[in-house]
Amino acid sequence: MNRWREVLCTTPMRLTLRLVVLFVAISLVAFGATWWLANNALIDATETTLQQQIDALSASDRPEEIARAVRNAAKQADAEHLILRYDGPQGAVGNYLGPLPAEDLAKVSLHDHDHDIKGDYFLMREKVAGGTLTAGQDADAFDDLGEVFLQVLTLTLLPTALLVLGGGLIFAFRSARRIAAIEDTLERLSAGELSARLPELPGTPDDLTRVGAGIDRLAAAQEASVSALRQVSADIAHDLKTPIQRLMVLLDQARDQAPEVEVLDRAAAEAHGIVATFQALLQIAQIEGGSPRARFMPVDLGPLAQTMTELYEPAATETGHSLTLSLRHPATINGERTLLGQVIANLIENALRHSPPGPVALTIDGATITVADRGPGIPASEHQAVLRRLYRLESSRSTPGSGLGLALVDVIVKLHGGTLSLQDNAPGLRAVVTFPGMTG
Ligand SMILES: Nc1ncnc2c1ncn2[C@@H]1O[C@H](COP(=O)(O)OP(=O)(O)OP(=O)(O)O)[C@@H](O)[C@H]1O
Ligand SMILES: [Mg+2]
Known part of the structure; x- marks a missing residue:
C-alpha cells in the first residue's frame, strides 16, 4: 500500500497523471467540436431533403390536389423512414395521423402502431394552400453519428490514456527504486557510515544518476577528510605518548630524590591524567578505525x-x-x-x-x-x-x-x-x- 503511495508521489507519475488529464481534456473538447459540426451538417442535409419533399408536394395551389399527391406519395413511402401528412380543409391525410408538435422544425418521438412508426423523427412543417404540410425523416442517421463518435472515443481515447498511464507507472516504479537507493545511502551516511556508496542504479543514466554520483563524491570527500583528521589526532596522541611517559618517569625520579617537594606530586598526578587521556583517545581511535570483530x-x-x-x-x-x-x-x-x-x-x-x-x-x-x-x-x-x-x-x-x-x-x-x-x-x-x- 505504502509502496503504491510512494510510486504515485514520484515526479514521473505526477507528470504522467497531469499529461493524461490534459490529453483527455483536449481530446474531449476536440471530439465535442467535431461532433457538433457533423451534427449540424446532418441537420442541414435533413432539412434540405424535407424541404424538397414539401416543395414537390405543394406544387399545386389546390388543396385537393395536394391531398391526393400526399396520399399517393405516403402510400409509396416507408413510414419507418419517411412521414408525409397534409392537414387540409378535408381533414388529415398521410402515413402518420397522430399528434404533432407545435414547432415548424423539430426532433420528436413518434408512436403509431398502425403505420409501423416508432422512434425519433426529424419533422418539418410548412403552411401550404389550404392547410399544413408535414414531412418527417427518421433520426437514425443522428443516432448512428452519436454511436460512431462514442466508438471512436472508446477505441482511441481510452487505450491511449491507459497506455500512457501504464508507461508512467513503469517509469514511476523505476524512479521510486532509484530514489529509495539514494535515500538508503543518504540515511547510512547521516548515521555516520561514511563508507556507504550508492549501488549501481538500474536503467539508463539520467539526472538521478548524476545526483547519485554527486552524493558519492561528497561522501568520498567527507570520508577522506574524516579519516585524515582521525589519522592526525591518532598520530599526535601516539607521538606525544612516549615523551609524556618519559616525563612521568623523570617526575617519579625527581619525587624520589626530593620527597619533600609537594608540587612534584601534583605534577605527577597531572602527568598521569594526561597519559590516561591519550590512552583513551587512542583507544577510541582504534575502535573507530575498526577494531577487529x-x-x-x-x-x-x-x-x-x-x-x-x-x-x-x-x-x-x-x-x-x-x-x-x-x-x-x-x-x-x-x-x-x-x-x-x-x-x-x-x-x-x-x-x-x-x-x-x-x-x-x-x-x-x-x-x-x-x-x-x-x-x-x-x-x-x-x-x-x-x-x-x-x-x-x-x-x-x-x-x-x-x-x-x-x-x-x-x-x-x-x-x-x-x-x-x-x-x-x-x-x-x-x-x-x-x-x-x-x-x-
Ligand atoms: N552519572 C552522572 N551524573 C551526572 N553527570 C554525569 C554523569 N555521568 C556523566 N556526567 C556528565 O557527563 C560528562 C561527560 O562524562 P564522561 O564520562 O564522558 O567524562 P568524565 O567523567 O568527565 O571524564 P572521564 O573521561 O574520566 O570519564 C561529565 O563530565 C559529567 O558532566
Ligand atoms: Mg567518566
Whole structure:
C-alpha cells in the first residue's frame, strides 16, 4: 500500500497523471467540436431533403390536389423512414395521423402502431394552400453519428490514456527504486557510515544518476577528510605518548630524590591524567578505525557484572555510595570482554564521580545493562553533547576526568551493534545500554 503511495508521489507519475488529464481534456473538447459540426451538417442535409419533399408536394395551389399527391406519395413511402401528412380543409391525410408538435422544425418521438412508426423523427412543417404540410425523416442517421463518435472515443481515447498511464507507472516504479537507493545511502551516511556508496542504479543514466554520483563524491570527500583528521589526532596522541611517559618517569625520579617537594606530586598526578587521556583517545581511535570483530567471543554479562561490582565496591564505599547489582536472566552476547567491562566501569565511575553519596544500581536484564544513580543527572538537552570527546558539563569542571568516558562507552557499544541511551532517573542519571542478543 505504502509502496503504491510512494510510486504515485514520484515526479514521473505526477507528470504522467497531469499529461493524461490534459490529453483527455483536449481530446474531449476536440471530439465535442467535431461532433457538433457533423451534427449540424446532418441537420442541414435533413432539412434540405424535407424541404424538397414539401416543395414537390405543394406544387399545386389546390388543396385537393395536394391531398391526393400526399396520399399517393405516403402510400409509396416507408413510414419507418419517411412521414408525409397534409392537414387540409378535408381533414388529415398521410402515413402518420397522430399528434404533432407545435414547432415548424423539430426532433420528436413518434408512436403509431398502425403505420409501423416508432422512434425519433426529424419533422418539418410548412403552411401550404389550404392547410399544413408535414414531412418527417427518421433520426437514425443522428443516432448512428452519436454511436460512431462514442466508438471512436472508446477505441482511441481510452487505450491511449491507459497506455500512457501504464508507461508512467513503469517509469514511476523505476524512479521510486532509484530514489529509495539514494535515500538508503543518504540515511547510512547521516548515521555516520561514511563508507556507504550508492549501488549501481538500474536503467539508463539520467539526472538521478548524476545526483547519485554527486552524493558519492561528497561522501568520498567527507570520508577522506574524516579519516585524515582521525589519522592526525591518532598520530599526535601516539607521538606525544612516549615523551609524556618519559616525563612521568623523570617526575617519579625527581619525587624520589626530593620527597619533600609537594608540587612534584601534583605534577605527577597531572602527568598521569594526561597519559590516561591519550590512552583513551587512542583507544577510541582504534575502535573507530575498526577494531577487529574477529576477536569477538561469547561473553556472559552476569559474571562480568559481578566482577566489575566487586572491583568497584571499595571505591564506592570510599566515596560513600552503595553499589548494588541485580541480575535478571543475564544474557550472553557476542563481543570483547575487556571492552564490555570498560563500558560497565566507565558508567559506574561516572555515577561515583558525578553524583553525591547515595545508591548506585547496576542491573543486567537480558542483554541490557543499566547503571542508575540519584545525583544531579544530565539535562536532556546535553544527552547528545556528553557523548562527544572531551565534552564535560560546566558543573563537572572541578571534578577530575577528561570527558572521554561516555565517548568511549558510545564507540564500544556501537562496535557491538548496541545502543546507548541516557535517561532521567528522576532524580539522577540512568544510562541504558542494550546489545543485540546472540544469534545462531
Ligand atoms: N552519572 C552522572 N551524573 C551526572 N553527570 C554525569 C554523569 N555521568 C556523566 N556526567 C556528565 O557527563 C560528562 C561527560 O562524562 P564522561 O564520562 O564522558 O567524562 P568524565 O567523567 O568527565 O571524564 P572521564 O573521561 O574520566 O570519564 C561529565 O563530565 C559529567 O558532566
Ligand atoms: Mg567518566
